[in-house]
Amino acid sequence: MTLATSPGGALLAILIMALVTYLTRSGGILVMSRIPIGPRVERFINAMSGSVLVAVITPMAVTGDWGARLALLATVVVMLATRKPLFAIGAGILCAALWRFLMP
Amino acid sequence: MGHSRSADARLDLAGTLDGMRRMAPLCLFVIAFGLAFGVAAVQRGLSELEALLMSALVFAGASQFAALELWGPEIPLVALIASTFAINARHLLMGASLYPWLRDLPPRQRYLSMSVMSDSNWAMAADDYRRGVRNVGMLIGGGIALWLAWLLGTLLGVLFGSGITEPERYGLDVIMGCFLLSMLVGGARSLTILIPWSVAAIAALIAVYWLPPHSHVVVGALAGGLAGMGLPTEKKRDREPTS
Known part of the structure; x- marks a missing residue:
C-alpha cells in the first residue's frame, strides 16, 4: 500500500505519522490508568524508567566511533564528580568534537 | 507511598515557565537538529510547508528522519506506520512511568501534557518526580520549549539550506546521548x-x-x-x- 506524493498524499502521510506518534505518547498513561498499581508494578516502572535511557545509550557506545564513546565516558565522569548536567554534557560534546577534529 | 504522594500534583503557569527556562540551554542544540532536519527534508523533496508541518505535528526527530528515508514519488504506507511506531514505542513506556505522577491531574491536562512529551523533557520530569517535586510544569514547559526550538530549527533549515551538512563532525550527534546519560547518572539513587x-x-x-x-x-x-x-x-x- 503506497501513497502518491501529491500535496494531498504527503499531507495524509504526515497526519498518519502524527496520529501514530500521539498514540505512543498517550498510550502509556491510558493503559496505566486502567491497571491497579501495586508494589510489583511500581518496582517495574521504577526500574523501567532508567532502563529506557540505558537501552537508548548502550548501542550508541557500542556501535559508535571512539568520539562518541569518549564523549559518553566524559559525561559519566564529570557528572559523578560535579553533579552538574551542563558541565557533563559540555565535556562530552567537547570530547567528541576534539576527537573527530584531530582524527579525521 | 502510593496514593498520597502525588495528591497535590499540579500544573500551573509558573511551573510551566520554569520548565521552559530549565530546558533553554538544550534548546540551542535542538535548533541545530531541527535545522539539519529541515535541510534534509527539502533535499528529499518535501515542500517547505510539508517539512514544517511534519515537525509541528509529529515532533519526534528520529522518526522524522526515518520517514525521509521512505519518502519518494510514492510513500510506502505500511512501512511508514511501522517505522514511526517502532521508533516512538518507547513513549509508551516513558508515559507509563510518569502515570503515578500525573494521575491526579484532570485527564485533559494529562493528555495535553503527553502531546509534547519527548526524551529530554521526560528525563527531566522523571527526575523531578523522583525527587518528590509535585509541580508537573517541567514536562509541559520543557516540551513546549523543545517544540518551539524544533520548529524554529526546521524553519531555519528550509529557509537557509545547507548550513550544517555534517553534524557528526562537530559532535552534534552525541549531544542527545550525553544529555540522556547525565540524566541517568544524576537519577541513580x-x-x-x-x-x-x-x-x-x-x-x-x-x-x-x-x-x-x-x-x-x-x-x-x-x-x-x-x-x-x-x-x-x-x-x-x-x-x-x-x-
Missing part, C-alpha cells in the same frame, strides 16, 4: 539499580544485533523493568521535603 540497568543494556544490544530494527529501546526497557520487579522491596525513594 542506589547501587542495586545497576542490576536492572545491566539487564537492560544486554537486552538492548541483543536486540540491536538480532531483533528487528528499532526494537532495542523497547526490548531493553522491558527487560530492565522485569529485572527490577524481581528485586527485593528495599527501594526507598526518600523524597526531599519539597521544592
Whole structure:
C-alpha cells in the first residue's frame, strides 16, 4: 500500500505519522490508568524508567566511533564528580568534537 | 507511598515557565537538529510547508528522519506506520512511568501534557518526580520549549539550506546521548539499580544485533523493568521535603 506524493498524499502521510506518534505518547498513561498499581508494578516502572535511557545509550557506545564513546565516558565522569548536567554534557560534546577534529 | 504522594500534583503557569527556562540551554542544540532536519527534508523533496508541518505535528526527530528515508514519488504506507511506531514505542513506556505522577491531574491536562512529551523533557520530569517535586510544569514547559526550538530549527533549515551538512563532525550527534546519560547518572539513587540497568543494556544490544530494527529501546526497557520487579522491596525513594 503506497501513497502518491501529491500535496494531498504527503499531507495524509504526515497526519498518519502524527496520529501514530500521539498514540505512543498517550498510550502509556491510558493503559496505566486502567491497571491497579501495586508494589510489583511500581518496582517495574521504577526500574523501567532508567532502563529506557540505558537501552537508548548502550548501542550508541557500542556501535559508535571512539568520539562518541569518549564523549559518553566524559559525561559519566564529570557528572559523578560535579553533579552538574551542563558541565557533563559540555565535556562530552567537547570530547567528541576534539576527537573527530584531530582524527579525521 | 502510593496514593498520597502525588495528591497535590499540579500544573500551573509558573511551573510551566520554569520548565521552559530549565530546558533553554538544550534548546540551542535542538535548533541545530531541527535545522539539519529541515535541510534534509527539502533535499528529499518535501515542500517547505510539508517539512514544517511534519515537525509541528509529529515532533519526534528520529522518526522524522526515518520517514525521509521512505519518502519518494510514492510513500510506502505500511512501512511508514511501522517505522514511526517502532521508533516512538518507547513513549509508551516513558508515559507509563510518569502515570503515578500525573494521575491526579484532570485527564485533559494529562493528555495535553503527553502531546509534547519527548526524551529530554521526560528525563527531566522523571527526575523531578523522583525527587518528590509535585509541580508537573517541567514536562509541559520543557516540551513546549523543545517544540518551539524544533520548529524554529526546521524553519531555519528550509529557509537557509545547507548550513550544517555534517553534524557528526562537530559532535552534534552525541549531544542527545550525553544529555540522556547525565540524566541517568544524576537519577541513580542506589547501587542495586545497576542490576536492572545491566539487564537492560544486554537486552538492548541483543536486540540491536538480532531483533528487528528499532526494537532495542523497547526490548531493553522491558527487560530492565522485569529485572527490577524481581528485586527485593528495599527501594526507598526518600523524597526531599519539597521544592
